[in-house]
Amino acid sequence: MAGIFQRTVRLRAAVRHLCPHSTLTCAARLSPADFHSPFLACSSGQFVASTRKLHVEPKSSPAGAPERLPFSKVTDEDLAYFRKILPGRTITDPDLVESSNVDWLKTVKGSSEVLLRPQTTEEVSQILRYCYNRNLAVNPQGGNTGLVGGSVPVYDEIILSTSLMNNILTFDNISGILTCQAGCVLENLSLYLEERDYIMPLDLGAKGSCQIGGNVATNAGGLRLLRYGSLHGTVLGLEVVLADGRVLDCLATLRKDNTGYDLKQLFIGSEGTLGVITAVSILCPRKPKSTNSYLFLLLGCETFEELLKTFQLCRGMLGEILSAFEFLDSECMRLLNTHLKLPNPISDCPFYIVIETSGSDPDHDSQKLDNFLEEAIASTFVTDGTVATEESKIKALWSMRERVTEALTHDGFTYKYDISLPVERIYQLVTDMRQHLGDRAKSVVGYGHVGDGNLHLNITSPAKDPALLAAIEPFVYEWTASCQGSISAEHGLGLKKRNYIYYSKPSQAVALMGNIKAMLDPKGILNPYKTLPDNLK
């Protein structure tokens, strides 16, 4: 015991000496041959036999938009009605509607001529009741930060923006339960809560503009899922306006409520196709005691197997204080360096791990981190690393992970895939894709949330390249389906991925989704062309 204690003290002293931005380098490096990998190896041509069948059906039209459905067109009479119920908030100036017609990635563009900005649930209800009776299609829109074309109109759907529904309704500082309107921006909620010693259970790169209603409608994952779980667990209640204008009040503020079916769950992740979320109640965790109790590590690994072993070690030793375990590959690091001039703070490695911890006792947390580091170094899972404890340095290191998306936009036209796989398989897809594409791609990079088994696979080319796309798809979907993975871990299906649903869901389940849609929105006016495949309509 004394020996371990002394070593810990020494290491902690060393880490403190090197902080806030120290580099720990190990003398010994393992060669891959030193490893007895417990993980399945699988190349693109050698899929492990699956006991579950592949549910792939013929695709009528993959990512592109289908024909416009026979909804009514907006008339002057309609506009007069909207102006009456939303005076000054019925926007028809094309310049003002423009930004709501285009998605964040600028890959989907609608041609809506009307943007409605209600402030209350009652106004949303009036709008939908009217549109339902008139058979007018509606595109509910939050912060418009989605990546699959789910948040913008495809044709001339009326855009119903929740941006002006941005009031916090209640906050209970004993239970940590917040209720607010759907249009509250995530970052504003975070700031509000932090003043009250709480935090939001989710955090996203898009927090400055995404809205909580949109987060819930898309079941956003993000950076804290590993620690606080999904919105299916943390959202306690929803208020939803149904397609015909009826208000469904499930805005409970209770941690436990087993009175009948949990209807709110249907709307979490349904991308605005079943109803418009107007208010949310959510369970918020206590804020970690002080900013000092955030500790941050960037580590390098020689192989993905070592990275996974580090993950297992980390979960065991950091346990309850582990709040993020992310990875990026050397290609990501190259792009960060090339396009954003972000230097690699440690020596070059094939894989980089980003670990964040947050707990209630800074001394305990740093000691746990020391012990973990000592063990990780001793077992030679990691070959290099740096620790940060100061907030500015933590932010600088986090940006290595958060700015990969931005670096990719500078690299060329980007084909983005958001894949969920058994954690031991996630990097094999990148390796196989790289081999499969060869010189046809400019860059093939992988990064993501190891703790959630979530890979962000990105492929760039100098310009849009249909031949490259044909080489990527359906290869990427078939590969994923062969491992019972999800072809959309957290981005949703929206317009772009709707027809690929059968790669991850059996036709029985998709048919049932169609029944639910027909039950809640018989005319199909809510966010048409999204989520469900064309062959259901």
Added chain:
Amino acid sequence: MAGIFQRTVRLRAAVRHLCPHSTLTCAARLSPADFHSPFLACSSGQFVASTRKLHVEPKSSPAGAPERLPFSKVTDEDLAYFRKILPGRTITDPDLVESSNVDWLKTVKGSSEVLLRPQTTEEVSQILRYCYNRNLAVNPQGGNTGLVGGSVPVYDEIILSTSLMNNILTFDNISGILTCQAGCVLENLSLYLEERDYIMPLDLGAKGSCQIGGNVATNAGGLRLLRYGSLHGTVLGLEVVLADGRVLDCLATLRKDNTGYDLKQLFIGSEGTLGVITAVSILCPRKPKSTNSYLFLLLGCETFEELLKTFQLCRGMLGEILSAFEFLDSECMRLLNTHLKLPNPISDCPFYIVIETSGSDPDHDSQKLDNFLEEAIASTFVTDGTVATEESKIKALWSMRERVTEALTHDGFTYKYDISLPVERIYQLVTDMRQHLGDRAKSVVGYGHVGDGNLHLNITSPAKDPALLAAIEPFVYEWTASCQGSISAEHGLGLKKRNYIYYSKPSQAVALMGNIKAMLDPKGILNPYKTLPDNLK
């Protein structure tokens, strides 16, 4: 800092000296007058005006069974079919069927003459396809430990037991994801996982006989919900056989999957009325490092306000290692002492708090606990307490909380209520009920999960007493509804509470539940007379 450190060391030394079953007594006790309560006071006659409307509809027949619905009766031909597909597992011997006809509390008794014991999903599918075509009603049954009459037949429904579906299918020791058949007993799963350094994310008093399929079907809460959240977050996938025999395969083993609507959520908490759960995939947390890292406190408080202040302090100071915060009142302690001869290990107090922590570092955990205790004592929130670190002593103290139900059964006929309320209101209901009933009740006791806002209110009388029941109901439901509480926090509605659903859900939501039931089970053969109110049928 040095001063705090020295005090901590002293306190820790004191705790260690007194362990494993030490008593910390504070000299100073607060009188209630010393408190400036931040909480709303509310007696039965003085409900705070509610902004949400009460959704109470006329009740056709409250807790009792409605008329038998016109299902077919089981014929010899039916039995011959069942015997063919389930040879040796089609039970018709009345003595053997008997125990499956009666619920755990022995308050509901059906008259089924057939108990089917399938082993595979395919067999469940065959049974339901047949029953659906024949219009035979089916009562799915797990461990039959439910408390609201949801797990037994009401009339002659065929009992479909999942007890023989008890295989563990897969366990991934990197991700902690377990898949198993629905009939696995919770305790067996716990033992299996503990050998592999994991634990189940839920724990119940009934763990020795309840089954994971039943846990999911009833959205069981239990003792670990505070730490690991509800099954809506931890269940990753389900395999369900629908009423007509179709198998719905949503048995994903992914933490993230946003491909379409999350159908499995519908079945979590639907009490077997929408489908029969045949397999479950669930995310399991890592086991706390060693048994030593479980620490346990029993504390005494003079008022419920002090108890809540202790809760807030505890959440702030124990943070991520807090795994349970439970309470019982002095009436519970009296019954434990009277009927089970369990002595109160600390001095008499109006309220007792049970705190469990579990973390990854025993030294850190005990230091956190010391700091918390020191603060709680200094602020005079708690007036007495005892600490346990040895497993046997922890179990002995836990039984103070876990055996309240058993003590109640010895006290007389028990009227049980499982209420969810804003946490600051939970004990007011007990006080108001006590005052409201006066001498009519033998005992009125309150205990439950403070962290979840979940009160178990129990009222005893020497024998079944319709006049007493009439005094309790609808008083208890109206009181709960006036605080936007839930009339069933974790027990579900089953047969007994189905008609009270309107106290916690608006009629709009209940109507939608009816639509979902009609969509998935148009003939209504699955667990009839349960969950949904009679006026929907």
